[in-house]
């Protein structure tokens with residue numbers, strides 16, 4: 001079953017982790033895929049190679065999502081390459097773990113600009129293109145379980161993930177009349193670059209795993225299916241929703 005046949009899918013932070021899994025997952029379901037990425041040209045190129053090996057077109061566009069112009073440029077490049085935008089997966093994010101009381105201003109600022117401002121600009125740019133196309137569309141934002149619960153070393157990060165979740169709720173209202181659906185996935189603890197150093201602490205890794213009813217930390221590929229689902233017509237009546245993808249961690253108090 002190919003849920004995104006012929007669709008044009010854009011993914012931010014698409015060269016690694018959840019973004020990469022979403023990009024390749026969309027290609028597996030028949031989409032042409034454009035990825036935004038911030039740093040590694042090699043990782044971006046290898047992602048495009050995987051997309052093309054699946055028989056789909058791929059495009060990699062380097063840019064810092066914290067800058068508004070990155071969003072309008074990314075959308076324009078995707079339209080130039082594929083002719084349209086059907087799906088935006090707003091995934092790019094950072095989480096430089098740090099204690100609260102001595103949290104540097106620049107760390108707070110950078111985290112907000114990448115995670116929240118970046119999502120806002122990308123969602124807005126994609127929505128404007130979708131409205132101009134007049135055929136609806138789907139926007140999936142990668143929020144987090146951290147939109148719903150806190151983290152001692154994430155005081156700068158959890159508000160951004162709550163903000164992304166809230167952005168999707170408001171965008172769903174603003175864009176419903178255009179047939180554009182807006183939803184969030186809320187990943188739990190997924191093993192990616194974002195937490196590699198944090199989870200190198202075996203005691204913390206064991207604590208996080210112990211909370212998860214499914215008994216394991218998540219992997220990026222665990223997000224591909226939920227994102228493809230929310231991007232597809234299988235979710236035709238789903239908008240403003242939030243889908244936890246956390247192995248049951250959130251509900252597990254005791």
Ligand code: RM4
Pocket residue numbers: 095144145146151161187188189190194195198
């Ligand atoms: C997620 C969640 C995970 C953490 C990553 C960095 O939202 O908080 O536990 O490892 O962020």
